[in-house]
Amino acid sequence: MPRVFNQKIKILYLMRIFLEQTDEEHPMSVKELIAYLNSLGISAERKTVYDDIETLRNFGMDILNRREHPAGFYLASREFELPELRLLVDAVQSSRCITNGKSRQLIRKLESLASVYESRQLRRQGFAENRIRTINENVYYSIDMIQRALTEDRQISFQYCEWTVEKKLRPENEGERYSVSPWGLVWQNEEYYLITYDEKCGRVKQYQVDKLQQIRIEKEVRRGREFFENYDIGELTSRTFGMFGGREVTICLEAHNRLVGVLLDRFGRDIMIHRKDPEHFKTLVRVNISDQFFGWIASLGPDAVIASPDEVRNKYREFLEKSLSNYK
Structure with missing residues (x-):
């Protein structure tokens, strides 16, 4: 890269260094920061590094200078603290509605929010790798489609499936499509459930999200708004067992x-x-x-x-x- 361009991008690399390579136990001296930049093909001097650190502080990054051993500059606070990330990682690992592959992807993304040293403390897949999980990779995209319908105030249609003894999902009622008005997603018993209003029978129904297939957002506006204005979905989850309906x-x-x-x-x-x-x-x-x-x-x-x-x-x-x- 040309020298001028290197200097313009230098502060961005410094930001990334602080985000990825430093924490309270792993500060970096100005000498180490210069060496790291040099390894990326970016030349730097002590004064400009100090100036860039001050610019990053003014930008809002909580960069402190540790005097005692090990001494150096480090990022003292982040958007997510380590205990918060650990809670999120544990939630992803314990979720039955996320496949093993998607779970690993999400955990890697969460790890990127910590320093490389702290992220090692989050790598605990071995404790949850053998958990019972869904094998339906489409759950992630089903949730996205439902959220879009909720935002756009539209009805959805889908096929609802049941498990066969061959461990395969088979559409119920010979593939009949269910048309409903979605009103919320509920997390219960390690599963996602879709809360809907069924206009045909005039009542609330729940569907397990990992059993939905071929979801389609329809043109019709959602029905049942008057019903849900005073409807407590949280109360529904407390009185409904396994999200099975009943009188x-x-x-x-x-x-x-x-x-x-x-x-x-x-x-x-x-x-x-x-x-x-x-x-x-x-x-x-x-x-x-x-x-x-x-x-x-x-x-x-x-x-x-x-x-x-x-x-x-x-x-x-x-x-x-x-x-x-x-x-x-």
């Missing part, structure tokens, strides 16, 4: 005191807790009645009881009897 019912649960935390985590801190006796409490919660909800209640064992209404108690009893019939 919404208010039930009374009675449980041992040791399960207070379980119910608060599930239904939120706003539910009313009443003492039944010194060792038990009761509460009213709204749930969508489904086999998945009954399975959750069963997982709590004898310490949790559906006290009312009788209709739900009877349905739960039928669920248990059918399950037990497999073990006679």
Whole structure:
């Protein structure tokens, strides 16, 4: 490169050096910065490097000069601190809806936001490499298409699939296309779910995003706005188990005191807790009645009881009897 061009681009390379090569434990002296620039074919003098560092500080970069050993200049703060990046990396690694290949790509991008030294602390793929993950590479692009429809206030259509015993996704109902109004994406149980309004039946429906195929943004404007103006999607996730729909019912649960935390985590801190006796409490919660909800209640064992209404108690009893019939 010509010398003049080298000098114009020098400050950009210095910025990259601070972003990629320095942190509090790995500062660089002016001599080391000059040597690094020289290795890139850029000549530099001490005074101009000092001037460039001051320019980068004025630009907003938090560059400090460490006096004690190891001494030198380093970038003291970044857009994302290391603990924040670690949380994001862990979230990507634990996500079942992201394929292994896409997970590795995203983690490499997150690592680039730290210094080369800090990024080594983020490389923990081995802990999550064998997790159960989706094999549908299109999830990433499905989410992008849904976000576009939400932004443009448009309906979408798609094929909804089911898994076969051959571990392949097969469109339901002979490939029939579902036309719905998308209103949100919900992250629950390590999966993404699409929350929609189905105009044909006039109700909210949920779809697992990694089972969507052939998504298309339609010309029609979304329907159901009046319904969602006062609709709490967060509340929906607390009362819907496994994101399986069902008739919404208010039930009374009675449980041992040791399960207070379980119910608060599930239904939120706003539910009313009443003492039944010194060792038990009761509460009213709204749930969508489904086999998945009954399975959750069963997982709590004898310490949790559906006290009312009788209709739900009877349905739960039928669920248990059918399950037990497999073990006679």
